[in-house]
Amino acid sequence: MxxxxxxxxxxxxxxxxxxxxxxxxxxxxxxxxxxxxxxxxxxxxxxxxxxxxxxxxxxxxxxxxxHPNRYHDRADRLADENAALRRELASRVEVTRQAEELAALRLLADKGQYTIIPARVIAVGDVSGTDWTVTINAGKADGLATDKIVLNADGLVGTVVSLTDHTAVVRLFCDPRSKIGARLESTQLLGAVSGGSGPNTLTFTLYDASYRVRPGERLVTFGSLDYVAGVPIGEVTKVTDVDGLSRTAEVRPYVSVGKLDMVAVVVGKPPTDPGDRVLPPRQGGDTG
Structure with a gap:
């Protein structure tokens, strides 16, 4: 056995x-x-x-x-491919967003019959409260000049204050030194909007003290030697009575300076005053 x-x-x-x-x-x-x-x-x-x-x-x-590197290399390749796909997707999203902003700018320009030069914000100045400026990537070589109105798809951004051949510094509407002529919607009553109260508030001074400004009234630029007319500015939120020959009000601007990217400089005036047609439609059909 x-x-x-x-x-x-x-x-x-x-x-x-x-x-x-x-x-x-x-x-x-x-x-x-x-x-x-x-x-x-x-x-x-x-x-x-x-x-x-x-x-x-x-x-x-x-x-x-x-052979541990065989598996590590494969993991690295998959990670690289994933990162490349993410970059491609982000690039496509960014291109789409820019195209939409340009289309919105073109629509606003067509409404006002403005001749514009599109540009992008490439730098932000000292926004400490005493200086509100941005730099854009267009300049004298592109046909820009000082004191021209700058806008985006929502309305007034500011004015050009200095230039190089390929860049320009824009003083934003909320800068304490900014003062731009304005007109109340549906009237010929004039005044001016000025900065100095932060990025979300403008001060409107009406020249005719006999008219009582009401909350909800909207403002556009009025034409002058340098500024074009009809660019949306903002909406009155609060009225302040002042002794003397003027009446003031707080205005909420249409443009958010914290989201500025694609803008346009108006280099050609419309043949006629666009009036209020560039203003956005009121929500819910409210006509104020």
């Missing part, structure tokens, strides 16, 4: 050696069964299959330990 057990163990050992040899041939050559390989497979196929089921996971683990 002991002799038979030793003989059985010897046979199993031989079969295991043959099986591992065949598995090694599979991994090294990748060739299918044939010749001696096919004959041996027929003889010990069952044992080989069982051992293979155990050996292959072990082989993969050993391979990953022997």
């Amino acid at each position: 002991g002799r038979e057990q030793r003989r059985s163990r010897l046979v199993v050992a031989i079969l295991l050696v043959i099986t591992f040899t065949l598995i090694t041939i599979d991994y090294k050559t990748g060739r299918g069964a044939g010749g001696v390989r096919g004959f041996l497979h027929g003889a010990v196929g069952g044992v080989e299959n069982g051992v293979t089921a155990v050996a292959r996971p072990i082989g993969r683990t050993v391979s990953s330990l022997v």
Whole structure:
């Protein structure tokens, strides 16, 4: 009996050696069964299959330990591809956004019959409260000049105060030194809007003290030697009575200076005063 057990163990050992040899041939050559390989497979196929089921996971683990860079490199490639796709998507979104802003600018310019030069804000000045300016990427070489009105799709942004060949500094409407002629909607009553109360508030001074300004009334620029007429400015939110020959009011501007990007400089006046047609429609059909 002991002799038979030793003989059985010897046979199993031989079969295991043959099986591992065949598995090694599979991994090294990748060739299918044939010749001696096919004959041996027929003889010990069952044992080989069982051992293979155990050996292959072990082989993969050993391979990953022997060649760790293979998996790291693949992970790095996938990360790079993902980053590239994200950049491409962001670029497409940005191009779409700029196209929409340009279309909105063109629509406003068409309403007012303004000749404009589009530009982008490339730098912001010292917005400490005493100086509110931005720099745009258009200048004298593009046909710009000082004291021209700058607007975006929402309305008045400011005026050009200095130029180089390819850049211009724009004084924003909220700058304490800014003062721009304004007119109340649907009237010929004139005044001026000035900055100095922060980016979200303008002060409107009406020249005719006999007229009582009301909250909800809207303002546009009135034409002058340099400024074009009809550019939307903002809406009256609060009225303050002042002794003397004027009446003042607080105005909420249409433009948010914190979101400035695409703007346009008006370099050509319309043939006629556009009146109030550039103002946005009132919400809910309210006519004030």
